[in-house]
Amino acid sequence: MDKNTTLPVLGFEPGDQLPTGHYSGPVGLTPGRLGIWALIASEIVLFAGLFGSFILMRLINPGWAEEARHLNLYAGTLNSLVLLTSNFFMMKSSKSFVEDRAEDARKFMVFTMLAGFVFLGIKAYEYSGEFAHGEFPTSGGFWSFYFLMTGIHALHILGGLFAIFLLLSKTRHEPLVSLASRANITGIYWSFVEVVWIFLFPLLYLLA
Amino acid sequence: MSQDQQGHDEHGHEHQQSFISHYIFSTDHKMIGKQFLLLSAIMACFGGFMAYLIRWEVAFPNTPAPFFGLVTPDKFNAIITLHGTIMIFFVGMPFLSAFPSNFLVPLMIGARDMAFPKLNMASFWITFVGAVLLVSSIFVPGGPVAGGWVGYPPLSASSEFTGVKIGAVLWILALACALVSSSLGGMNYLVTAATLRAPGMTFNRIPMTVWFLLASAITFFFSAGPLIAGAFMMLMDNAFGTGFFLPAKGGEPMLWEHLFWFFGHPEVYVLFFPALGFGLDIMATFTRKPVFGYKLILWCTGSAVALSYIVWAHHMFMSGLNPLLATPFSITTILISVPFAIIIFCMFATLRNGAIRLELPFLWIIGFLATFLIGGLTGIFLGSASADIYLHGTYFVVAHFHYTLFPSVFFGGFGAVYYWFPKMYGKKLNEKLGFLHLALTFIFFNGTFWPLFKVGMGGMIRRIADPSFYPQYHQFQGLNAFATVSAICLIATQVIFLWNLVLSLNHGPQAEKNPYQSNTLEWIADSPPPHGNWGPVLPVVTSDPYEYSKPGEAKDWQPQATNLPV
Amino acid sequence: MFEMLGNLPEQLSSFAGDIDSVLKFINLLTGIFFVGLEGYLIYLVVRYRQKKGKTAKYEHGDKAQILWILAFTLIIVFLDFLIDYKGAHVWATVKEDLPACDMTVQVQAKQFDWTFVYPDKDGNFGPNAISSYREFHVPVGKKIHVVLTSKDVIHDFFLPEVRLKQDVMPQRFINEWFDTQKVGTYHIVCDELCGYGHTRMTAVLHVDDQQTFDDWLASKEKEQQGGTAQ
Structure with missing residues (x-):
């Protein structure tokens, strides 16, 4: 019962975060990786709900095809390319973490984030164009779905940018190798956000 | 509550920690579990008070309810909505899923904490924000949301039908907080159980409580997404005037019904699974027998999780769904009863040939089985599409789902609290008060909801604020008054528990490490377990969780890990 | 039980x-x-x-x-x-299965009342259709085809004695049918929470013999033509 003696034996101060225990997962599966896949699984269900609802409503309302033509297809296509490029940079950065090349890791992370911001910028440009044409979330079913789905996706982009920013600031104080797993996880999430766009883009822009 | 002062005495070694990092922004799984418990207790007071107001108005319409005043129809609609939302998302979920998952999962698998302690803390505070939003909606102009807890649009999707705008937005935000928090929590429990089991804790040695808490988390995890999507749409409809669910603007109300019940039906199992898990563990301990059919139960649980996603439309038989769909959904509904029937029979078989110690936690579980059985059997009425033509939307439905949820949340949940209380606080609860609490809860629970079956069979519909307006329901006045008096007694009975809590925490006898001679890992840790749970050495698991009464052994139990002094 | x-x-x-x-x-x-x-x-x-002395199996x-x-x-x-x-x-x-029915009535729900619309002489629900507010008259023994529709939110058309229940969806027309076997006065209630006045959203089902029903319909028609057009 003498807790006061057992804890110092471990070399931990009382307030410290203790190591969480014996690792029992399959080889190569860190809690972080499992966690990010679980998070992605729950996100997939969320987007499945959104996409499913949209497809259902799209089938009921054939007239939405006409409204989809009002979307800026060029901006959308450009954005897909921007996001692909951004992913490429993130992969390069992830690789640099493993190979312990700090300069490259930081450089490519900055590129990734720049591309992310360009994506958001183009999105904002599209939105302003649509507002100028008098198309708001309240302008009918298609527009409600369009703004909701791209909006939620943009929130995910913001979340991803925030995660990359945190990682970037950590590289100043921690050795790259200890952050490699975290970089990998961030990369997985960033790819997921990209994949969502890959589904979103044809669904909204191309199904006209 | 006195939990805070108590914690100080018990966790003497953590005095250096500031009050805030220990009690408020704690990342310790045990403290977060207790925070969830406290939150659910506070919210249960709100939910219980609303239950009292609902019952009062139904039995004694147009008379002012003591401590409140007249329950007018607008207040009535708001109260039933809040009662449902609070009880499901802010009492049931924290009490039955978050609290035990946090407190028990790491202890029972031999981990020192959750895989993501900070995320764990975040998940509590997100729930807390949700609870605050929901309660604050009572005080905003326009009042709280009044569209029913199922939130059917167009009623709930636009203020033009109820006059409630801010309240509705706050309600959806609270709902979203609860959903996000439980999803994050579930992710944490899954990863913890997958990656942080003590050496030797193979899949076959994981206690049932952990398995069922995980089943609950998985069920939630894959059903909540569509409703989160739906909540976004509902939010936009209410806050920005879009028309996802408004037919006048080209929307489709049925879409919400699908999204809601795709989540809503699995949610029943999310709340039922943990109670089953506690039940099996507590039964094994007090019958001194291994759980009957360990693997069979796990297979059944897995198939129940899978089937839970394809039964939702039986809530929508009367909604204008294509009537041809009734048959397939009736069949899936029948199929999902198979795994649950097998699990219940395995529980019966565990009792058989046992040496049953009639102790308090065990009796709560028997109370859970006895009452849940009624909920399960009456479900057969409602699962039959043709019987549903008459019973849908009557008090029969109210009685049925209270007979499924109340046993899970209260009988199962209190069974767990009484069972693990010594481990949580290092004190024993007073047995006599516990028995009184159980006996009165059992009597008054049945007294409240049994009459409602008869009222519902008589065709009385739910959610009407003023039954006196309906001459055909005057004959049920007696039954309704009986149910209301029982409900008030049921709520009052819970004061016994609070009193027991205060009494035992301050003056209760010190609990031993393992008061029930139980096998599972949490009983090897100190009561209460210190930060990090296990001291310097992790337990090494050497046997199955339920090796009770093994022939040829000197004692009738065998702890799962033997490398620690017991 | x-x-x-x-x-x-x-x-x-x-x-x-x-x-x-x-x-x-x-x-x-x-x-x-x-x-x-x-x-x-x-x-x-x-x-x-x-x-004492017995252990579990x-x-x-x-x-x-x-x-x-x-x-x-x-x-x-x-x-x-x-x-x-x-x-x-x-x-x-x-x-x-919707059987061949003897007459069709449109049931219009709105917050918070019921309107029952009978077709005019040509069987149309045009401007000459006959509306009855909160009173649903049907001839006994006849098969009634009801077309349910709502103007605002979801309601539910529940006739306890008939054992018929159906949600009434806004801007949709749902076909149901029922028949009656006894003359008398019965209940109609709304069984889906529909807002503030939900608790009083009831109507009366009058099952009349054919003669009474025809008289009622004729008087209703006269009343409507004599009074202001709807």
């Missing part, structure tokens, strides 16, 4: 008896299981309570025991299917 069915309202339609027989059948089966299982639970707890469930459980479960599944089988034709009669 058995006494529960005593509260059922009287049977007005031709299918009310069928629905009640499904209820009675389920009630019988669940009643048997209720008594059996609760009894067995109490028996187990009393019979196997701890006694160390068993994990061998094949034979598990087969017993599976067999018992199979019986339950069989009975479940039996219930559905018995109910299927009732469901088909009430909800799936």
